[in-house]
Amino acid sequence: MRKPVIAGNWKLYKTKNEALALIEELAPLVKGVDNVEIVVAPVFTVLPSLIGAVSGTGINLAGQDVFWEDEGAFTGEISPRMLMDAGASYVIIGHSERRQYFGETDATVNKKVKSALKGALVPIMCIGETLESREAGETFKVLEGQLRGGLEGLTATQFAPVIIAYEPVWAIGTGKTASDEQAQEAHAFIRGVLADLYGKQVADKTRVLYGGSVKPENIKGLMGCADIDGALVGGASLKGASFASIVRYGE
Ligand code: PEP
Numbered sequence: 001m002r003k004p005v006i007a008g009n010w011k012l013y014k015t016k017n018e019a020l021a022l023i024e025e026l027a028p029l030v031k032g033v034d035n036v037e038i039v040v041a042p043v044f045t046v047l048p049s050l051i052g053a054v055s056g057t058g059i060n061l062a063g064q065d066v067f068w069e070d071e072g073a074f075t076g077e078i079s080p081r082m083l084m085d086a087g088a089s090y091v092i093i094g095h096s097e098r099r100q101y102f103g104e105t106d107a108t109v110n111k112k113v114k115s116a117l118k119g120a121l122v123p124i125m126c127i128g129e130t131l132e133s134r135e136a137g138e139t140f141k142v143l144e145g146q147l148r149g150g151l152e153g154l155t156a157t158q159f160a161p162v163i164i165a166y167e168p169v170w171a172i173g174t175g176k177t178a179s180d181e182q183a184q185e186a187h188a189f190i191r192g193v194l195a196d197l198y199g200k201q202v203a204d205k206t207r208v209l210y211g212g213s214v215k216p217e218n219i220k221g222l223m224g225c226a227d228i229d230g231a232l233v234g235g236a237s238l239k240g241a242s243f244a245s246i247v248r249y250g251e
Contacts, residue, residue, distance in 0.1 A: 004223065005163060005207050005230035006247045007039035007062065007124060008237025009092060019046040020053055025240030027057040030247050034058065036230070038247055039090050039124075040237065044078055047086035054087075062090035065098060066121065068111035080119025090122045092232070094150060096169045106149025113150060117158055124163045124209070124232065125150050127190075131170035140189050147193050156198040164208045165232040166190055171212025173234055180221045183210050187227035216245040223249050 014022060019042050030038055041062035042050065050061060063086075067077035083091060093116060094109035109125065116123040127146035129139045143166070151159060166186050168178050178186070187208050195203035210222050211232030222228050236242045 002205065002207050002229045003035070003037055005037040005039060005124075005209055006243075006249075007090070007092075007165075007209065007230070007232045008041065008243050009064065009095070009211075009232055009234050010040060010042045010237060011064070011097070011234060012043060013238055014042055014046065016046045016049050019043075019050060022238070022240055023050055023053040023057075023059065026244055027053070027059065029240055029244030030058060033247055035250070036247055040243075041090070041092050044083075044086065047083075047088055051087040060090060061088045062092060062124065063088045063121070064092050064095070066091045066093065066112055066116055066119075068108075068115035070115075070119075080116050080121050083121060084119060088121065090124055090163075091116050092124045092126065092165075094126045094146075096126060096128055096167055096172060100169075106146055106152075109146075109150040110152050113162065114154065114158075117154075117161065122161050122163060124165050126165045126167050126211070126232070128167040128169050128172075128212075134168065134170065139186065143186060143190060144193050147190065148197070151197065156202045159198055160202060160205070162206070163230075164190060164194075164206060165211050166208060167211035167232060173213070175213050177213045177215075177218050177222075178210070180225055183222055184225035184227055187225065191227050214246060216242055216249075219246045219249040 039060045063083040093112045098104040113123045129142040133142045207229040209230040209232045214231040214233045215236045
């Protein structure tokens with residue numbers, strides 16, 4: 001009942017020609033996949049040049065961030081309307097790298113989620129605890145704070161399209177994946193908080209993705225967990241073959 005989403009976060013990699021080459025490699029490998037929503041998030045500048053390449057392939061484009069104003073004197077920012085104009089239909093918001101290096105907070109995440117929804121972009125809102133928080137026994141407290149803060153003021157109807165990505169910070173780019181049990185435990189907790197916020201019906205429909213060193217070798221186990229509805233993939237999304245085999249985890 002929840003269509004899985006496999007999203008690739010290309011981070012600060014791939015120029016225009018490299019991005020086109022990656023799509024050309026990936027597209028035939030995921031041809032015919034219709035039981036998984038496929039999303040890739042390149043850097044902003046290459047989005048428009050990928051529109052033609054992804055057309056008819058089932059691959060959707062995402063931004064890696066968005067600002068909350070439509071336009072104005074906000075040097076360096078990009079608005080939901082501009083992202084849509086560039087070809088994106090999804091947007092990653094609150095990635096831990098943005099929280100860690102660029103001062104993203106739950107309050108800014110909240111403004112961005114609201115503006116993305118207003119602009120009809122599907123937000124992929126990232127949350128996740130640091131190793132320090134996990135070791136201090138504060139994982140659930142951190143996740144609940146990030147969820148409530150990031151979603152503050154949204155009604156159930158407004159929230160409905162939002163995708164949540166649980167990404168334990170200690171598992172991102174480190175090669176260390178959360179065990180299936182650790183991930184499932186966090187995902188079940190997240191769905192519980194969403195049920196408390198928006199009711200069980202809405203929570204049961206929400207896609208909650210896992211992110212953190214997902215690769216072809218561990219995707220099957222993760223996707224076998226009851227509350228894991230897909231993956232946000234960094235490193236392994238930069239090669240067509242590995243991303244395609246993650247997309248085709250069920251085969
Ligand atoms: C990410 O960038 O969201 C991510 C999970 O990266 P990686 O898969 O490389 O750990």
